[in-house]
Amino acid sequence: MLxxxxxxxxxxxxxxxxxxxxxxxxxxxxxxxxxxxxxxTTLLRITLGLIPMxxxxxxxxxxxxSSFTPAQWADRIGYVPQxxxxxxxxxxxxxxxxxxxxxxxxxxxxxxxxxxLSKLVDLDAAALSRFPAELSxxxxxxxxxxxxxxxxxxxxxxxxxxxxxxxxxxxxxxQELKSIFQRLNKxxxxxxxxxxxxxxxxxxxxxxxxxxxxxSGSFGDLLHHPADAFVTSFINAQRGVPxxxxxxx
Amino acid sequence: xxxxxxxxxxxTSRVTxxxxxxxxxxxxxxxxxxxxxxxxxxxxxxxxxxxDAIVVGGKIFTESYILGEIAAQSMxxxxxxxxxxxxxxxxxxxxxxxxxxxxxxxxPDYTGTLAEAILKQPQLKSLDEIRRxxxxxxxxxxxxxxxxxxxxxxxxxxxxxxxxxHTISDLHRVQSSLRAAFSYEFMDRKDxxxxxxxxxxxxxxxxxxxxxxxxxxxxAINDDAVDVIDVYSTDAKIKKFHLRLxxxxxxxxxxxxxxxxxxxxxxxxxxxxxxxxxxxEGSISETAxxxxxxxxxxxxxxxxxxxxQFLGKAPPAAESGAQKIWQRTREHLxxxxxxxxxxxxxxxxxxxxxxxFHAAGQGILIISxxxxxxxxxxxxxxxxxxxxxxxKPALAALCLYxxxxxxLNTFTGVRGVDPLHLENARAFGLNRxxxxxxxVLPLAxxxxxxxxxxxxIVSIGTATLAALVGAGGYGAPIVSGLSxxxxxxxLTGAIPAALMALIAHAxxxxxxxxxxxxxxxxxx
Numbered sequence: 001m002l003x004x005x006x007x008x009x010x011x012x013x014x015x016x017x018x019x020x021x022x023x024x025x026x027x028x029x030x031x032x033x034x035x036x037x038x039x040x041t042t043l044l045r046i047t048l049g050l051i052p053m054x055x056x057x058x059x060x061x062x063x064x065x066s067s068f069t070p071a072q073w074a075d076r077i078g079y080v081p082q083x084x085x086x087x088x089x090x091x092x093x094x095x096x097x098x099x100x101x102x103x104x105x106x107x108x109x110x111x112x113x114x115x116x117l118s119k120l121v122d123l124d125a126a127a128l129s130r131f132p133a134e135l136s137x138x139x140x141x142x143x144x145x146x147x148x149x150x151x152x153x154x155x156x157x158x159x160x161x162x163x164x165x166x167x168x169x170x171x172x173x174x175q176e177l178k179s180i181f182q183r184l185n186k187x188x189x190x191x192x193x194x195x196x197x198x199x200x201x202x203x204x205x206x207x208x209x210x211x212x213x214x215x216s217g218s219f220g221d222l223l224h225h226p227a228d229a230f231v232t233s234f235i236n237a238q239r240g241v242p243x244x245x246x247x248x249x
Numbered sequence: 250x251x252x253x254x255x256x257x258x259x260x261t262s263r264v265t266x267x268x269x270x271x272x273x274x275x276x277x278x279x280x281x282x283x284x285x286x287x288x289x290x291x292x293x294x295x296x297x298x299x300x301d302a303i304v305v306g307g308k309i310f311t312e313s314y315i316l317g318e319i320a321a322q323s324m325x326x327x328x329x330x331x332x333x334x335x336x337x338x339x340x341x342x343x344x345x346x347x348x349x350x351x352x353x354x355x356x357p358d359y360t361g362t363l364a365e366a367i368l369k370q371p372q373l374k375s376l377d378e379i380r381r382x383x384x385x386x387x388x389x390x391x392x393x394x395x396x397x398x399x400x401x402x403x404x405x406x407x408x409x410x411x412x413x414x415h416t417i418s419d420l421h422r423v424q425s426s427l428r429a430a431f432s433y434e435f436m437d438r439k440d441x442x443x444x445x446x447x448x449x450x451x452x453x454x455x456x457x458x459x460x461x462x463x464x465x466x467x468x469a470i471n472d473d474a475v476d477v478i479d480v481y482s483t484d485a486k487i488k489k490f491h492l493r494l495x496x497x498x499x500x501x502x503x504x505x506x507x508x509x510x511x512x513x514x515x516x517x518x519x520x521x522x523x524x525x526x527x528x529x530e531g532s533i534s535e536t537a538x539x540x541x542x543x544x545x546x547x548x549x550x551x552x553x554x555x556x557x558q559f560l561g562k563a564p565p566a567a568e569s570g571a572q573k574i575w576q577r578t579r580e581h582l583x584x585x586x587x588x589x590x591x592x593x594x595x596x597x598x599x600x601x602x603x604x605x606f607h608a609a610g611q612g613i614l615i616i617s618x619x620x621x622x623x624x625x626x627x628x629x630x631x632x633x634x635x636x637x638x639x640x641k642p643a644l645a646a647l648c649l650y651x652x653x654x655x656x657l658n659t660f661t662g663v664r665g666v667d668p669l670h671l672e673n674a675r676a677f678g679l680n681r682x683x684x685x686x687x688x689v690l691p692l693a694x695x696x697x698x699x700x701x702x703x704x705x706i707v708s709i710g711t712a713t714l715a716a717l718v719g720a721g722g723y724g725a726p727i728v729s730g731l732s733x734x735x736x737x738x739x740l741t742g743a744i745p746a747a748l749m750a751l752i753a754h755a756x757x758x759x760x761x762x763x764x765x766x767x768x769x770x771x772x773x
Contacts, residue, residue, distance in 0.1 A: 048676045050676055071678040081676070087673075087674075087692075089694075089768045098677070131768030133768060147677075
């Protein structure tokens with residue numbers, strides 16, 4: 001399981017995260033939500049080991065981040081950057097296999113793993129041989145997920161997986177993403193500003209505001225037992241198109 | 250402990266401690282630096298002088314080319330020691346430097362020049378005085394070759410016959426009506442016109458003495474616009490325009506006797522060859538030299554042919570045009586290739602460092618830009634005291650010139666890489682080196698390649714100047730063609746250089762297809 005314990009972080013004396021606790025059970029899908037400036041990106045970068053925290057622990061199966069080398073940690077946390085974050089100069093396949101090649105995997109092992117993953121995310125070989133600029137948004141997302149899953153990590157970490165996508169594609173892809181998560185059978189932490197997406201994909205949500213955890217729980221908990229007024233206003237603000245009834249004639 | 254052992258140890262140590270990693274990094278860095286330094290130096294002798302060959306030098310004017318050929322051919326004919334030519338090497342200073350450093354063994358010069366330009370003791374007049382003064386410099390001179398290339402006073406043959414003129418003193422008879430055109434230098438030098446009228450007590454009508462550009466004064470005397478001009482005593486045009494040189498009967502003009510100047514080491518090592526050169530002492534008269542200059546300057550005969558005719562020998566198996574061009578192409582490619590290699594080995598790391606360390610980066614960019622503003626000839630001159638003459642200073646200059654485009658484009662390309670890619674790469678667990686080689690450099694490669702292409706094409710052009718310091722290449726015919734005002738000869742260097750630039754351009758386009766990652770090309 002992935003544990004973020006008592007995390008503090010300040011940037012130039014301005015607190016960015018204050019005593020943040022997030023716990024993701026093994027095999028669960030957990031969403032970290034919050035609007036921009038809430039601290040969710042800082043928490044993401046700390047979790048990836050890209051920036052140090054001032055205090056606290058990031059633990060994977062009770063082992064702290066500091067006991068891993070950067071490469072070991074990266075192999076345990078499969079990262080899917082926003083918009084896929086594929087490297088534009090190499091093909092989809094080479095994006096997927098980059099780390100495995102650096103780790104000295106044999107060709108056969110790489111090919112077998114790519115075969116397995118492409119079935120899981122339902123992506124054909126032709127798409128893999130193309131360059132990122134030639135792929136659709138959905139295909140990029142799938143290649144990025146394959147790349148993150150390549151080293152068989154314990155946790156998949158997704159940053160705004162849908163943010164860059166067309167609203168119409170988003171719907172169908174959300175459904176697919178959910179089934180991909182199920183097929184991958186991994187612990188998933190996704191970071192998003194979109195409550196609907198979080199509610200759809202994740203069993204557990206953690207709402208961040210001003211660098212603090214406002215509430216953790218299921219979407220039902222947040223909806224029916226809001227911890228404070230902010231939770232309610234955050235939920236209401238994300239309702240999207242207002243009810244016809246509430247619009248003045 | 251050898252590097253190899255250190256690397257092995259670092260590699261096999263089970264626990265990859267931080268120290269071992271550092272050692273490995275240091276070893277790799279050392280190896281890169283060693284390679285950068287060693288590769289060019291290892292390759293250098295490849296086109297340097299052949300071992301044991303005698304190298305004949307020469308300055309960049311017709312007479313010096315011809316004398317150099319005469320020296321080379323007479324030694325080649327009577328000795329089995331191979332002879333190399335480094336003719337057309339720019340000024341006295343460059344030749345002297347080359348001689349001191351052993352880049353050349355022997356070259357023709359003039360006693361007056363030796364006293365003034367090399368010994369800086371213009372009061373030395375006699376051959377013996379000059380010879381003695383050269384001993385501490387380990388230089389040896391031969392006896393006079395026969396002619397004296399100094400200022401002389403010339404009149405038309407017809408005019409001379411008409412007025413019975415044979416000596417400068419004879420001018421007294423015609424001085425009141427004499428119309429003269431003298432060059433600016435001759436008019437202004439103390440040992441020129443002012444001293445001459447003094448020494449000969451001449452009183453020409455100042456109204457009739459004009460200052461005129463040397464090349465124009467020949468035309469003027471030919472058109473009978475003037476009666477007397479100053480010339481160099483072996484000038485080819487003396488014969489062409491049927492002029493007579495008046496004897497310097499009071500011995501006023503400084504003596505510029507042609508002699509061989511050689512390194513003492515050469516004389517000691519090759520006494521037989523030195524004797525061959527000394528057999529030429531007294532054998533080249535002023536008229537003979539004028540004739541030879543005329544054959545080269547006016548009839549456009551090759552220097553080699555003029556020299557062989559004088560020696561009464563069959564001209565040396567002239568390299569065919571194709572062979573010559575191939576030889577120059579090799580020299581030129583060598584210059585450009587090494588410069589390019591250097592700019593890659595040094596320029597790319599500097600460009601990367603410039604991005605990572607801001608202050609150092611600004612310094613690197615400013616310095617490489619400053620180097621670019623130094624005129625190429627000036628840069629060559631600055632480098633001669635450091636590198637001597639020949640290929641090395643030329644290579645050094647080219648390396649410095651090709652640095653800026655590579656550094657600047659590497660800097661621009663690397664800085665232009667989206668920082669998101671860098672962060673993602675780190676999140677995937679790539680270390681600094683992997684980020685650099687797998688992500689940053691490939692993403693920057695289109696910009697970098699453009700810089701390398703610029704550097705190559707600029708080098709191909711600039712390398713033509715290398716001939717001035719004796720490095721050969723396409724510049725050799727350009728330089729000798731310029732001294733002969735012979736456009737076809739210039740073109741035999743200029744056209745291949747232009748072709749090489751075009752080919753380089755095309756090759757880089759092809760290289761772009763291979764090197765630039767496909768993903769960047771299609772949607773660039």
